[in-house]
Amino acid sequence: MALSTGHVASQLRHLIYYHLDNNLIRNALFLAGRLLAYEPRSFEAQYLISLCHLHNGEVKAAMECSQNTGSRGLHLGCAYVFAQACLDLGKHLDGITALERSKSTWASKNNWNKHSETSRQHLPDAAAVYCLLGKLWQGHKDLNKAVDCYVDSLKLNPFMWDAFLGLCSTGVNIRVPNIYQLSPELMSIISASPDDLDSVPGVFPPAEGPFPAQATGHLGGDPFMVPAARGDADSTYGSSALWEKFNGSSVSVATVAAPVIHEGMETPSGQSSGSEEFRIANGVTDPDSAWEPPLAPARRNRTIQSMSMDHTGQPLLRCDQLVEPPPAPRFGDRKRTVSGQVAHPIPPQPTEPGAPQRRSVRLFNQIKPTTSKLSTATLTGRDGREVKKVRSAHAKGRPATTSTVGRVVSGNRKHVESADNDGKEPRATSIPSTSSVPPLPRNAERTKELEALNWLLGLFTKLASGYSALSRYKCPEAVQHFNSLSQGQRETPWVLAQLGRAHFEQAMYAEAAQYFSRVQTLAPSRVEDMEIYSTVLWHLKNDVELAYLAHQLLEIDRLSPQAWCAIGNSFSHQRDHDQALKCFKRATMLDPEFAYAFTLQGHEYVANEEYDKALDAYRHGINAENRHYNAWYGLGTVYDRMGKLDFAEQHFRNAASINPTNAVLTCCIGLVLEKMDNSKNALIYYERACSLAPHSVLARFRKARVLMKLRDYKFALAELKVLKDMAPDEANVHYLLGKLYKVLHDKGNAIKHFTAALNLDPKAAQYIKDAMESLDDDDMEDDDMA
Incomplete structure (x- = not known):
């Protein structure tokens, strides 16, 4: 009997998928090699062996195996694996080209609700491809097209969490509740029977765009637009460009790109945006060719x-x-x-x-x-x-x-x-x-499906709202959204880590440490976000906990940049800046896109007064993540120390535009203006900082100091009295109070506060004694005049 070649290939494919599903990657890779040898010209065989290489962490091998077919867009699986490998290797345009060439094979696919315990779709659909395209465009520094693709992905599948995270990282304004609701597309898939899912009309996007025009009214508004009536900083992102995008119409880059750049794209010259037009219809195909024939009998x-x-x-x-x-x-x-x-x-x-x-x-x-x-x-x-x-x-x-x-x-x-x-x-x-x-069981089942879907959309609304607020540094709002979750969902490592980040951004380090400690209890092997925890412990000066955290992370994964950041922070706390620099450099070698490690590296260079190297480190951090406000702040700090106040003010303003709720950044702008002898404008920024952080000692101290410069002694005294109650052990506060009472000719209170400052900070004894002696000299002058 002649051997059936089709059946042999089919058996090999079944075996490969079996081993992939059971996470036996090496077995799957070996079998994929047999299949490719048996069918060397088969696109499916090339796809499977490249997929196995990718799952095995062999990115370059995956790229080589899928390049011939994937780069030309001849097979969707090969193109997708090739694009993923290009993303990891930094060859973003090659991956974009491959996916665009294979667009006819994925533009009308929607695999949402088609995966179960017994069935699966092994090729990606349009939502997955758009998400990958968004990552590639973002890696290429074209944020306009990245936003375009992320939006298309979310419209097709609102549960594409990677697309939402990518959208938040670009800095655009998002109206989350309008994303996570029952759209007509989701309803059509739920309403259709399993046998008809492949070809029910309305499941796939029409030619105008992923959402039909009549559906946009049902959505109740653009999730990417803020009403123009708002007067806050977000109103600049309230353009109707993305609203037009949701309706499937074209919009020029000028209407969208400028606000996005204004938010967080003040990057070095590495950014490039070659698009002349928002490619809104990335998923649009010709109306006659938008529908793929279902794999079903003609009947x-x-x-x-x-x-x-x-x-x-x-x-x-x-x-x-x-x-x-x-x-x-x-x-x-x-x-x-x-x-x-x-x-x-x-x-x-x-x-x-x-x-x-x-x-x-x-x-x-x-x-x-x-x-x-x-x-x-x-x-x-x-x-x-x-x-x-x-x-x-x-x-x-x-x-x-x-x-x-x-x-x-x-x-x-x-x-x-x-x-x-x-x-x-x-x-x-x-x-x-x-x-x-007969219809009762079916109706009841679909009702339960809709109830479950509605519950999931509500859960994602809270999670996405919290993360979106945190990405725009609206930390109290983020905490409120995360705390509105049920206890079971809130007491999870990811949510607790976001709560820790939110408190860290508000300089509430003790509260942040509590959340991160709970994260470690629930997930002892978690390394994500632990670099923030190490910085929290650095601020709390908790040397023992910091050293233990660094040792623990190194044991978990010595190749993670988070572990080396924790080790570097531990050395930095011990003032061993050279060893800290080695650790931070190791972190950037392990992940060249890890912006936080570059920023910590810059801080250590500043501590060593190596300002040129610090500038280089901060610029690398901005190139890795242009919305990393810490790196912009670092650049401003270096220029301030170098005496280049104009550059310092510019970079502090860039940082504040990304994180407008940070009182420290606002104070830095006021400080630079104060050094430029612009005390009135400096006072405006100090007052703004006090309103942003009423319990900030630094903001009130600088406000009181500039009030004394402006000879507004009454308000300066009121601020210093409040400040004395907030920080009774702060020597600078008592020293400033002594100087103010000296001006007001209140010798008794002046001596009282100078003495308190001397006891709290003996290192500054010379300055304080000089101030006290000058007080005696003033008294002698007054006696002579009398």
Whole structure:
């Protein structure tokens, strides 16, 4: 017997997927090599071996195996693996080109709700490809097109969390609740039966864009637009560009790119944006070629096409229908239907009303007496081939009458035969059981699916709202969103880490340490976000905990940049800046895109007064992440120490534009203005900093100092009294109070506070004694004048 080559390849493919699903990557890779040797020209074989290499961490091998087919867009799987490898290797344009060339193979795919414990879709759909395209464009520093792709991905699948994170990282304004709601697309997939998912009209995006124009009204607004009436800093992102994008129209870069650049794109010259126009219709194909033929028999194809329009000529899956799905759709109930007439085309007479959307046997029997024998015979003759496929062997010769349809649906097959033998219509008393009983389990199941989907969308709304607020450094709002989660969802490592970050950004280090400690308790092997925890411990001067954390992270994963950042912070706390620099450099070698390690490296160079190297480190951090405000702050600090106040002010303002709620950045702008002898404007920034952080000692101290420069002693004294209660052990506060009382000729209080400052800071004894001696000199001058 001749060997069946198709069956051999099929068995190998099954074995490869089996080993991949069981995480036996080396076995899968070995079998993929056998399959490629057996079918060297097979695109599927090339895809599988490149996928196995990618799962095994062999990125360059994955790129080599998929390059020939993937770079030309001949196979979707090869193009997707090739693009993923390009993303890891920094060859962003090559990956973008491959995915664009294969667009015809993925533009109309939507695999949402098609994965289960027993079935899977091994090739990506449009949402996954758009998400990868967004990452590639962002890696190429073209944030306009990155936003474009992330939005398209989220519109097709709101649960594409990577796309949402990428969107937040670009700095655009997002109205989260309008993303996570029941859209017509999700409703259409839930409402359709599993057998019809591949070809139900409305599931895939039309030619105008991923959302039909009539659906945008249902969404209730653009999730990427803030009303223009708002007067805060976010109003610059309230352009209607992304609203037009949601409607599928084109918009120029000028309407969107400028606000995004204003937010956080003040980057070094490495950024490039070569697009002349927002490519809004990335997922749009020609209307005639937008639909891929489903992998189903021709009979099913005709069925779905006939159901795409109702008797008025309108699409069957309209928005109003999708919001409230029909109570008993019978599209896929083929197991219990003899002739399949409910889900199949009606007789060719155009005058028969309502037939395409019949939902029950009662409706069917109401229409039946008006139909002629010719139409019944035509229907029976045309569907005779289908009847043979689904009817039992002993019923092959009987014609498919309407009474047969009704009785078979009800499941009473014995009564059907008697009805056929008698040649009579079924009585009305038998109709309720056929029309009401079978749909109940199906309706109940879909109701539960919708309830579960609605719950998930609500959960994602809270998570996304919290993360979006945190990405824009609205920390109290982020904490509020995360705390609104249920206890089970809130007490998870990811949420607790975000709460720790939110408190860290507010300089609430003790609270942040508590959250990160709970993260370690729940997930002892977690390394993500632990670099922030190490900085928190550095600020708290908790040397023992910091050293223990560094040792623990090194044991968990010595190749993680977070571990080396923790070790570097531990050395930095011990004032061993050279060793700290070595650790931070190791972190940047392990992950060249880890911006925080570059920033910490710059801080150590500043501590060593190596300002040129510090500038270089901060610039590398901005190049890795242009919205990393810490690096902009570092540049401002270096220029301030070098005496280049104009450059310092510019970079402090860039940092404050990214994080407008940070009181320290606002104080830095005021400090530079104060050094430039612009005390009035400096006072404005100090007042703003005090409003942002009412408990900030630094902001109030600088405000009191500039008030003394402006000779506004009354308000300066009020600020210093408040400050003394907030920080009673701060020597500088008592020293400034002594100077103020000296100006006010209150010698007793002046000596009191100078003495307190001397006791709190003996190192500054010389300055304080000079101030006290000058106080005595002033008294002598007053006596001479008298």
